[in-house]
């Protein structure tokens with residue numbers, strides 16, 4: 001029998017650190033395990049743009065500092081949508097920071113250790129240990145290649161997209177928890193941090209530049225990262241006609257238009273993948289809570305996942321504490337976590353997925369047409385990527401502008417209805433697991449209809 005804890009957290013990314021601190025603040029004995037060396041924790045391929053509001057909420061709840069000093073590269077004010085036309089079509093408020101993800105991650109780790117969280121670095125978690133239909137611990141491979149067991153009342157899967165615990169659950173473990181990771185659930189990306197010789201015009205902006213040559217969702221991002229630095233990248237789902245396309249080649253081809261090779265210095269260039277689907281509606285099972293990318297908690301349109309991972313980490317910490325203190329461990333007892341995630345960001349992300357699917361359907365050229373003609377306007381979107389409802393008058397006016405491509409307006413109407421219906425269903429998410437299957441069938445019908 002290995003060592004025993006109240007909570008074992010798999011992964012020391014933003015999700016894992018947030019859960020660990022939340023649990024340690026409540027007096028629980030926590031072990032966080034990461035395969036990286038301690039010095040590498042926090043380093044991840046990322047756009048490095050995070051929301052100020054979310055960061056402040058999390059910092060207050062966890063009683064830690066918001067990003068500060070050299071953890072911040074620059075401030076962000078707007079999210080901008082561009083196409084091949086030389087104008088900013090849509091400018092939405094997006095107050096936040098461009099951070100140095102590694103430095104900020106290292107400081108969060110220090111905060112966790114200061115609060116009493118135990119860290120086991122350079123240790124790869126292999127799979128969950130399951131006894132009597134409950135996750136009771138993890139099997140790990142230490143640096144020495146020795147296989148060891150660790151036990152806990154709760155295992156929290158914060159291992160990122162690959163979700164090492166969730167995806168290694170036997171099929172008959174918990175039918176209400178999806179244990180799959182499909183190719184259509186994520187987009188492989190390539191990202192560079194570049195430095196120019198001259199100042200650029202991306203300062204304070206995170207720009208989504210829609211490009212014809214980039215497979216859906218169809219954009220290359222340019223995030224101003226200081227006067228001369230830009231964080232740029234692209235990504236897409238590798239399926240169908242895009243199955244064999246290289247993300248790196250697509251990225252370099254698109255970059256050539258804006259910053260030809262040799263006109264900039266590459267500070268860092270690497271690939272990784274980001275979730276691009278709605279969140280897991282249920283992310284709990286006996287002895288287990290799934291958080292962050294492991295539960296598809298990133299925004300499907302913008303890939304913003306750092307803040308949501310930390311918010312969900314807070315909810316998971318509260319849920320595990322409640323369960324342990326009150327000896328309440330059934331699925332029904334843990335269900336509150338799903339409700340909290342939906343309320344704090346899940347419902348918004350579910351609607352943001354509708355917008356992503358719609359933009360995929362339009363493609364960059366038709367999107368440009370709609371923006372140029374004013375059929376899609378800035379006021380139609382919220383900064384959370386939510387499509388707003390139109391009045392009848394507004395439909396008529398837009399129909400004139402849409403001439404002769406009326407079918408695009410019909411697609412837009414379908415998207416708005418779908419977005420509204422997803423919001424309606426999220427608001428009535430079942431209070432208990434009892435009615436969950438019926439609810440899930442209803443919500444998934446909406447996505448299926450929009451994709452067909």
Ligand SMILES: Cc1cc2nc3c(=O)[nH]c(=O)nc-3n(C[C@H](O)[C@H](O)[C@H](O)COP(=O)(O)OP(=O)(O)OC[C@H]3O[C@@H](n4cnc5c(N)ncnc54)[C@H](O)[C@@H]3O)c2cc1C
Pocket residue numbers: 010011012013014015016033034035036041042044045046047048049050123124125126158159160161162164189190191233272273274291292293294298303304305306307309
């Ligand atoms: C190209 C790209 C751009 C992005 N841009 C942004 C952005 O601008 N803003 C934003 O907010 N988000 C962005 N994201 C998303 C964001 O990075 C993630 O949503 C966020 O990191 C999720 O946090 P997490 O803790 O769930 O997972 P991760 O940060 O992936 O952390 C998982 C941790 O688990 C560890 N781990 C994995 N497997 C094991 C194992 N078997 N055993 C032990 N440890 C393990 C890993 O080493 C890692 O430390 C971007 C992502 C990508 C790929």
